[in-house]
Each structure stands twice: as C-alpha cells, then as structure tokens.
Amino acid sequence: MRTQNSRSGARQPTVRLRDVARESGLSVAAVSRFLNGTLDLPPDTARRIKEAVALLNYRPNPHARRLSRGRTDTIGLIVPDIANPFFALLVDAVERAAEERGTDLLVCATRNRLSHELHELSRLGRDYADGLLFVTNHADDGALAQAIGDVGKVVLLDEDVPGVEAPRVFAENYRGGVLAAEHLLAAGHRRLAFLGGPRGLLSTVERFSGFAETVRSSGSSAQIVFESYDDYGAAQGQDAAERMLQAAWPATAAFATSDETALGVLAAARKLSVRLPTDLSLVAFDDVGPLHLLSPPLTAIRQPVAEIGSCGVGALLDHIAGQPVPEQPRRVPVELIERASVATPSRPRSTTRNKAVSGVA
Amino acid sequence: MRTQNSRSGARQPTVRLRDVARESGLSVAAVSRFLNGTLDLPPDTARRIKEAVALLNYRPNPHARRLSRGRTDTIGLIVPDIANPFFALLVDAVERAAEERGTDLLVCATRNRLSHELHELSRLGRDYADGLLFVTNHADDGALAQAIGDVGKVVLLDEDVPGVEAPRVFAENYRGGVLAAEHLLAAGHRRLAFLGGPRGLLSTVERFSGFAETVRSSGSSAQIVFESYDDYGAAQGQDAAERMLQAAWPATAAFATSDETALGVLAAARKLSVRLPTDLSLVAFDDVGPLHLLSPPLTAIRQPVAEIGSCGVGALLDHIAGQPVPEQPRRVPVELIERASVATPSRPRSTTRNKAVSGVA
C-alpha cells in the first residue's frame, strides 16, 4: 500500500479526476467523458468543469490514461544521428508537426547501426509509441525490413528499406540528379564526377540515375567518373575528392550528394591547391549547412527537410488512423540553389577516352 | 470491458508478467521482483525466468510500470531550438548519456518563448518525467524562476535563471572571454569589438567580463566597443558587425560570442568588402559549425557542448536521487582553437579617443 504521494517531493497533492468531479459537483464518468469529447454537456455544466480543472490545475496522468486506453498518443522518431544538421532539421520539423497535432514525440538516435535500430524498433514499437518515423542510412539485407514489418505502424523517411510495406516520404532524388547534371552541362563541363553516398542506398541510386541519364541523353560527349563510399561524411568525401582530383585526367566539375561530402571536397581542394570554381566546379546536395557562407558560396540542390518531416508526421498519423498504405512514396520537391561554385571550365578538355561511365552497384 | 487486444493490430497477444510467471512456473511476485533486482534467486530459477522472458519475448509495459511505481525513468530536455547546431549537439549528447544510464528521454523545443517554456515545464514536470534538463536563451523576469521552482527536479544548462535553486552546469564563459582577449591583444590589436548575445544573459555577461577585464588589466591602451542584441542569430550578428565596421573608427578585431554571430560578421565583411584577417581579425565562440572550412578558417573558443550534456544528465540523476544541490555551478572548460582568422592589424591605429568602453546592461 502506498502511503505517500507518488510524486517526488509530495509538493502537489496530486489532483485526480475525482477531485475535479467533486469540485464541479459531477460524476467522475461525466467529467472523464466530457474531457475526452465523448459527452456533450450544457454550456453551464461544461463551464463548471473547465473552472474546476483550471482551479485545481488538473492534468490527466498520462500513464494511467495510456494504460487504460491502450494507446499512447505518442510517436517515435528514429534517426541515425541527431547532431548531423540534416537530421537535426528533421527532428525539429517533426517535433513541430507533432506538437501541432497534439501528439508527443520520442526521439532516438542509432548511430546508423543495425543493432541499435533493431533495439529501438522493438522497444518503441512495442508499447511506447503508437507509430514510428524511421530513417536509416545504410543498405539493408532484410533484417531491418523484417523488424519493421513486425512493429506495425511505421513510415519510412528519406531512405527506403526494400521489401517493407509502409508509407514512405522521400525527396525527389532523381530530379536532384537531373538538375545538377543540367546545371553543370550548361556551364560547359564535359568531364563530371559523381561523389555519392553509400552504394545501394536509395538516395545514391536515384541521384546517380538522374545525373547519369541526363548526361547520356544530352547528346554531348560528356563522361562521368563515379565514386561511392560507405558514408555521407566529410572524411569520405575528402578521400573520394582527392582520388578524383589526382587522377590522370581529373573532372572539371563534381556533384557531391551531401553537404558533408561537399565540405570534404572543399577540404581536398584546399589541400591540393585546387581553386573553386576556377579549377573545379561543385554542386552540393541537401543545403542544410551554411553553404552560402563558404567561399565560394556553394551551389546546391536543396532538399526540403522540414517538409519531409511534416509530411512524415501526417503520413504516420493517417497510417495509425487506419488509412490504407499509399502504393507510391510521397515525393517532396528539390530545387537548385544557384550560388557561386559553378563556372565554365577554365581549360576545357576534349573527351575522347571512355574509361569511366559506370553504374551504381 | 475490453474485449480485444489493446495493441493496434492485435498482432502480438500481449505477453504479460503473469505469462512469464506461468511459463517459468513461478509466482508473479517472484518474477516481478527478480526482474527488478529486488530478489535474488538461485541460478537455476533465474535461468528459468530469463528463458521464459526470451521465449515469450516479454517486455514490461512501461505505462503500467510507471503508473504503479510513481516514477517514469524518463528525463525531459527542454531547449530553445533543435535545429540550431549548438542545441542539436546538446540533444545528441544528452540522448547518448541518457541511453547509457538507462533512462528514456523526452525532447521539447520552445522557440525560446516564455509561454512555451512555461507550458513544457509544467507538462513534463508534472507526470511525464522524473526530472528536467532546462536551457533557455533569454533573460528572465522571475516567471521562469517560479515555474522551475514549482516543478522540482530540474537542472539548468548553459544559461542561468537567477533565483532558482537548482544544480547548474555552465561553460567557463569568463575564461572564454579572457582567452579571446589575450589572443587578440597578443596579435597587436588595440581596438576590439565585443559582439555579444542578449543583454543580461549569463553567457553575455560573463564573456564580456572576462574579455573586458583582460583588456583593462593588460596595461595597454586598448579599447572595447560593445555591441549586444536580442539573439544569438546570424542576422543580428551581421547588423552589429555592419554598424561596427561602418563606424568612424572601426575596430580591427572582433570577438563574436557565438558561431552564428561570427557567420553574421563574415556576411557583413563580405558585403562591405572587408577582408579577413587582413582588415579584421575575428574570434568566434562555440565552435560547433564547420568553422574550419570557412575562409579564412575561424579561430574560436570551443565550448564543450557534449560535456555540458553528459554532465547535465549526471547532475540531474544525482538530483533525482536526492543528493544535495551543489552550491556552485559545475563549470566545463573551454579552449582556444587557433585557426586563421586572427592576424596582426594591418594599419595599427593609435588609440587616443575614449568613446566606447561600456559595461553590460
């Protein structure tokens, strides 16, 4: 038997529903149902309840409520890394949207590790949340897909997990690739580097497709050198950029498929005394960092992170409400933000060799 | 009476404690207490329980547990803005620390608005969390202090709320000011600008104190021009920097007390064709952005955000555990990261006039 108050310091006498009922002279059931909107009451009675609530500063105990109702009015958000500006923006957007819709939010970070992802999926999915917003940043061999299937209400954001039947919200990656290629081609570049993220990841595959197909169908003799690596981080971007810049015949322009990657390119260029945009033109992807303050200010494909977040919340809530899962992913539009990192190649080379048009693994 | 399973799709038959008890041939009480560590059992019995748990994939219902125990094993984190890299890093650090200590985390953003802060304080503090990590970014007139006092277990991070008796963890702001001043003075600057954040905020006051006292006690004839504004954002930083740069007698060096502010200075300098570090030296504060990739790479006082977060979690857990509130704030060390935005003033001016040594409001 509990003798003392459950709250820490016993500072507030824990006002319960029955206190409101007593104060307003009504029954517990009436107050409960009124507060939950399942009972209409004459204005006067309603007012009495509201006054009592205000007077006593009553707040329903969320745990009791969740236990009783069997749902939590909470959604979970699982991201690889909160400190990454891209995900920070996403978390922020989701938080706003969730607050707007009156649902609580639980945030977890997984360091992009499968074990963490599996753990959080089963933990949150079980009883903590009514549904999950999930974003991963690595390719899946099926383990993730199964875990997600087991959980139930989850929507995929930003990256796909093949084989999962779930609502999905993605950026127009293909279009981003097209925009980047068109922009670089229009500036006169014929030897282009694609610096992609993890192989097999939807974003990499789609952005490359858009990029490569645009180049091919341009009718020009342009060529692509393809680099891909395990992460979207700056270190890998720098490595790839250095390899590319030190090639016998370096590209005159690069498309870096994340901000971080582009920062890596910048670092590589600085290290190798390659000047932008004179010696190398650069288009980034994401546009979440202070790209406009770099020198040169970086031209980029902007990804509407905030929109991905808010659409995701909407999709999840719909899903929880039992609406059918849309066949196709929801696509949010990207746009080209032109700044100053793209210029006409200084010493245009003719392109006769054909050593590097390659596909995505 | 509930007839169907409480979970959405009735996918899992909801395994409860009593199922584990039955499966392992023990009583509910024994299993419960064993699982909570309040009961030692012979290895063999223990194993039976563990096996049953694994077999049934049992996970205690958190809501039932919280309702029953009267505590949540959850802490809340309230920040002004998740998208800001500084707070994103903080959220990340807190999330890690919380996970390490086995406690859940609830994150809220307030847009730095008092009304939101009050709302979240009372909401989270009430039943959602056992304790709160709170960070604000504006001066308080007493309303915040009272709300925090009402809530109980909260620890203040990064900025103070005067009049609150709570554990606090702050950066060595004063020392940061000292380091910046020493560095600038050593480079030969005699006319220094202090571009601070909101007046009255601990960080502004302390950083200015350290800066100004170092300048004064340097014995040199150095002067300070003080600018302060309502926010730590880039726009305000740019305004302040423009005012300063267009003054009759502009400073040759500036100390911007946040990354954002420093970015604003960069923008202002670009706009007014002031070159760094030739015409203007700059020291930033925070060092959470990609300052090393700007041009010039920015020298900065690095604030150990991650440490603030993890210390905060520790302090909060101690506080919840009933340990006495430390008299003094815990201070985490800052350090000067030297890069390339500070140089000897190009055309050193003699300083005879005395028009701008001012104090903090």
Add this chain to the structure above:
DNA sequence: CTGTTAGCGCCTTCAG
C-alpha cells in the same frame, strides 16, 4: 521463496 491483496489513475460499459 509463494500467493494474495491492494492499489496506481483513468476509461468504459451498464443499468438507472
């Protein structure tokens, strides 16, 4: 070590 018995605070019937 076990079983029983009360709750935790709320929601939801159901009969009145």
Add this chain to the structure above:
DNA sequence: CTGAAGGCGCTAACAG
C-alpha cells in the same frame, strides 16, 4: 446525467 464495477499491467506489502 449518475454510480458502481471491471480492467489496463505492474509493483509492493504482508502473511505464510
């Protein structure tokens, strides 16, 4: 609109 009763799943106290 009321009042009573059952249940959500778990913890804690007590007697054995």
